[in-house]
Amino acid sequence: MALATVFTRALRGIEAPLVSVEVDLARGMPAFTIVGMPETTVREARNRVKTALINAGFEFPMATNITVNLAPADIPKQGARYDLAIAIGVLVASGQIPENTIDKAEFYGELALNAELRPVSGLFPALMACRDAGHCAYIPVQNEQEASILKQQQCQLVPDLVSLFESLHGDASLRDVGPYQPPAAEDCSNDIADVVGQQQAKRALLIAAAGRHHILFVGPPGTGKTMLAQRLQGLLPELSEQQLxxxxxxRSISSQQHAIDWTSPSLGSALRAPHHSCSAAALVGGGSPPQPGEISLAHQGILFLDELPEFSRHVLDSLREPLESGSVTISRAAHQVQFPANFQLVxxxxxxxxxLFDGNIASCRSTPEQILRYLNKLSxxxxxxxxxxxxxxxxxxxxKQINVSAKPSQALMTSAMLRESVKQARQRQISRQGCLxxxxxxxxxxxxxxxxxxDQxxxxxxxxxxxxxxRAYHRILRLARTLADLEQQPQIARKHLAEAMSYRALDRLLQQLQGG
Incomplete structure (x- = not known):
């Protein structure tokens, strides 16, 4: 009888391949079949679409064999995002909507039984691909905040199926997605000026921020390791548009998507601090379909692992490849996806x-063998x-120098002041070599x-x-290059190499224990 093709997009990692929803109405026994590798939630769209069309007052072809093909068939289809595209396909194939009105359009949304549109998760990658293809996206109203982050897009908000029907016929207009309103900057409550003493550690934080180097703090309890790690976030410059x-x-495709406030200033550089009991799948990603883990949620931000030896060794070793490549590939029987994971490890x-160990065995209750066994959890x-x-x-x-009643000294270096040094050092690196x-x-x-x-x-x-x-040789060279950039020096000097090698505290500690 009739055939219609409507476009939408699937979700595969952070990619959004185009899906053609082909709806065919044919004579025969009444049936409603969805093919093209649909999972359970997609197959259930038959009942949602049928009921929504009837409750909205549209004509549903009851005495017809309806076949919906989601092409290409080799891409798994999950979720209820295909409901709206299937419903539009039925209306176009039955002649209730002109076919030329859906040219260069993509449709997303879950249908309620009263024909209202509900939000869908993982929409942002699809909107990026839709914009690049020059198409107009029709999305649920509740996804507006997420969609507004994307600039130069064609995106219209659909409250329900009837409103979309009237818009496609030219009888009414839908509201466009409003421009993104950047949130007001938060006050930096975690200022590095709050850290008393620890000058070498604060210097190391500045270096880590300037070159985006991974950093490890080693020290007794209560000396400020966690406090220092939290201050690194305040030294990082703002994300570029592409990084954002x-x-x-x-974040759009993560399982926490519905808990995200898209207007929050925390949409900038992330600081993720998983508990040491987390599994390898929670840290690097996993599941079926694969979900991003903590290292991907910390992309372009900070992954803080406190009490590092308390993590399982195989969990920590799963970080080795992402630390080098900046991405992680999750392979399952039916899925293989790649997530970006360019994070800074603290x-x-x-x-x-x-x-209690401070370099002197007499200062602690542990034997050298116990200390080595503890530290050897880190490969x-x-x-x-x-x-x-x-x-x-x-x-x-x-x-001893703290005076709790006195005002903070104006000579203290604040996070805002150090952030300027970080920005300048990073600009020199980008202009010289195109990367940090x-x-x-x-x-x-x-x-x-x-x-x-x-010097060699x-x-x-x-x-x-x-x-x-x-590998440590290359790490020291990169670190020395950052030290030279902070001093605006074109060449690496002996003092830069000496300072870079001074930041090998754990190596020296292990050597001392093994030598003893």
Missing amino acids: LELTAI GALNPSPCG GPLLDRIDLQVMVPRDMDAL NSELKPKQMHQYCPLSED AFLVKALERLTLSH
Whole structure:
């Protein structure tokens, strides 16, 4: 009798492949069949679409064999996002909507039984692909805040099926998605000026922010490791538009999507701090269909792992590949998706099981064997990927200088002041090499991190003494390059190499224990 084709998009990771919803009305026994690798929620669309069309007052072809094909058939289809496209396909195929009104249009939304539209999750990747294809998207009203983040788009809000029907006939108009209203900046309650003492650790935070290096704090309980890690977020510059779009796409498809406030300032750089009991699937992603894990939700932000040795070793080792590649591939029997995971790792740990070890065995209740067993939960390859390892000792001299009744000193360096230094250092890196120092490839080292013969010999000798790997050699070079950028120096000097190697606290601690 009739055939209609309506466009929508599936969800595969953060990709949104185009799906053609082909609706055929044929003579024969009354039936409503959906094919094209639909899962349970998609097959249930038959009842939702039929009931919604009837309750909205449309003519439903009862005595007809209705076949809906979701092409291409090799892409799994999940969720209720296809309801609106199927309903429009039935109306076009039955002649109730002209076919030329749906050219270059895509439809998304779950139908309620009274024909109202309900929001769908994971919409943002589809809207990005729809904009790039030059199509107009029809979406539920409740998805407006999420859709408004995307600029230069054609997107109309659909409250119910009747309103969309009238709009396609030209009898009424739908409201366009409003422009994105950037939220007011939050006051920086986690200012680095709040940290008393710990000058080396604060210096390391500045370096980590400037070059986007991974950092590990080592020290007894109560010395400010967690406090320092939380201050890193205030040193990071604002995300670029492309970075914000990537992060929004990940949050859109996450299982926490409905709990997100799309107008919150926290849409910027994320700080994720999972508990040490989390599984490998929760950390790197998993499930069926695959969902992004904590490392993807921390994309372009910070992943803070407190009490690092308390995490299972295989969970920590699952971070090794994402730390190098900046992405993670989740493979399942019927799915294989890739999620971005370009995060900055911040770890914190006590130097011993009792937490009292400060380099002197007499200061703690643990034996050297117990301390080594505790620290060996962190594999060597994982530690090699961490650029800065910083001791956070008990700074009693700084505590003696605190006057709780006095106003803060104007000489204190605040997060806002240091953020400017970070921005300038990052701009120098981008203009010179097109990426941050932590992202330099080994083959780029000779061009951007050249050393004199004497400095090269100095570095190699130090690496042999600390028994460090070739990966650690490249890490130290990248770190020294960042130190030179902070000082606006075109070349790496001996002092930069010496300072970079001074941030190997855990390596020295392990060497001391093994030597003893």
